[in-house]
Amino acid sequence: MKRSLILFGLLICLLAFYLFSHPLTPVASIGWIGALVLFYHGALGLRNYIRSSPAYRRPWNLIQSILSLFFAILFLSSSAFSLSTTVFSIVAYWLMFLGGTRLMAAYTYYKANFPDSRREFWSATITILVALFLFINPIFSAAIIGYLFAFIVLLVGISLLLSGLRL
Numbered sequence: 732m733k734r735s736l737i738l739f740g741l742l743i744c745l746l747a748f749y750l751f752s753h754p755l756t757p758v759a760s761i762g763w764i765g766a767l768v769l770f771y772h773g774a775l776g777l778r779n780y781i782r783s784s785p786a787y788r789r790p791w792n793l794i795q796s797i798l799s800l801f802f803a804i805l806f807l808s809s810s811a812f813s814l815s816t817t818v819f820s821i822v823a824y825w826l827m828f829l830g831g832t833r834l835m836a837a838y839t840y841y842k843a844n845f846p847d848s849r850r851e852f853w854s855a856t857i858t859i860l861v862a863l864f865l866f867i868n869p870i871f872s873a874a875i876i877g878y879l880f881a882f883i884v885l886l887v888g889i890s891l892l893l894s895g896l897r898l
Contacts, residue, residue, distance in 0.1 A: 733895050733898040734895070736891050736894050736895030736898065737891075737892060737896065739891050740889070740890075740893075740894075740895055741888070742888075743884060743887055743888030743891060744885060744888035744889065744892065745888075746884055746888070747881050747884040747888055748885075750877065750881035751878065751881045751885075753877075754873070754877030754878050754881065755812060755815040755873055755874065756811060756877065757876065757880040757881075758814070758815040758819070758876055759812075759814040759815050759818075761818055762806060762815065762817055763806075763807065763814060765818070766802075766806035766807045766814075767803070767807070769799050769803040769806065770799070770800060770803035770804070772799050772803075773795075773796050773798075773799030773800035773801075773803055774796075774800065776795060776796035777793070777797070779792070780793050780796055815869070815870060815873035816869045818873070819865050819869035819870075820865075820866070823862045823863075823865035823866045823869070824862075826858055826859075826861055826862035827859060827862040827863075827866075829858055830855050830859035830862055831855075831859070833851060833855035833858060834852070834855035834856075834859070836855075837849075837851035837852040837854075837855050838852075
């Protein structure tokens with residue numbers, strides 16, 4: 732057990748050093764997994780469209796499936812740099828939508844004289860500002876997340892090494 736902990740600790744530390752030298756790799760991996768899920772969704776939708784009876788076929792289902800397959804193939808064939816940018820652009824759009832809906836809820840709370848409307852307004856404002864930062868600097872954000880992930884992996888590797896040395 733002691734040897735395996737030390738061996739895995741060393742391997743995880745080496746992985747962390749690799750991730751420190753390539754910070755976009757974890758974010759690109761998330762994008763690649765998302766592209767695989769999108770491909771599966773498109774293929775499943777196309778299969779369901781073909782298998783359904785003509786009375787239940789809708790052209791929107793076919794268009795959605797074809798577009799899902801197209802974007803999945805586009806994402807799977809792109810580089811790690813563009814995948815990292817794409818992932819954070821999607822997150823930025825999602826945060827912008829979330830901030831907008833929070834802002835509308837805060838306005839509704841304000842009109843109804845709820846006491847927590849100010850907190851909801853500030854939450855919406857901060858969410859929108861984070862989304863704008865991600866829109867402006869997607870690669871910088873991806874690098875920060877990559878370095879954070881590498882640091883966490885390094886801490887796990889050091890923890891395994893120390894546990895193996897203590898046994």
